[in-house]
């Protein structure tokens with residue numbers, strides 16, 4: 221296993237710094253702002269910012285940016301399977317965004333809980349998020365906070381207060397265009413921006429092709445535009461072709 225994939229087993233996450241170039245980030249920013257305007261939204265504040273789920277419905281032109289064999293191969297190593305794109309999303313925020321409280325993305329029928337708990341969880345990373353920080357994670361944008369965990373560690377919240385910073389947290393900084401790949405069991409939060417800025421992130425949940433279980437955050441989306449992107453972007457096609465029955 222490469223060092224990046226091993227990090228996800230040991231710490232719950234890994235970072236590929238500046239995986240997207242400044243030019244790509246500028247294009248991405250334009251596509252996302254366009255989607256935000258088209259949808260008639262007027263704020264980028266709140267706890268998460270302006271949320272786009274599924275992103276591929278609001279901004280089909282983001283599809284080519286998922287077409288990254290280098291990134292998908294790291295995720296495939298983590299999941300030890302072929303990779304499915306199970307959920308596309310984006311969060312568009314500005315300096316009015318607030319502290320984003322601690323949470324996980326484990327499956328289950330209640331937010332932030334994983335009830336009923338699957339018996340077999342704990343030896344393999346079953347599903348990851350891949351978040352691209354278009355404007356980076358830094359003091360201006362408000363850093364991503366993570367509570368590192370090994371895959372064999374307990375899932376339970378290590379602290380009670382989900383709206384405060386935690387002892388033992390890690391403050392994650394990364395340059396614009398970086399992707400953070402993390403286990404759905406990783407507790408994470410984010411600081412509010414400290415000055416005027418945009419804080420955009422977009423990405424996906426990636427699941428194992430052989431995983432038969434539907435996840436509450438799955439948001440499979442298909443359209444003629446997706447078909448067209450599949451024809452020209454083979455890695456995106458592999459991520460989205462023949463979705464398991466659970467998505468249909």
Ligand SMILES: O=C(O)CCC(=O)C(=O)O
Pocket residue numbers: 311320349351363364408409410421
């Ligand atoms: O805003 C952040 O950095 C974290 C966002 C988040 O919680 C997520 O994408 O699941």
Ligand SMILES: [Fe+2]
Pocket residue numbers: 323324325408
């Ligand atoms: Fe999250």
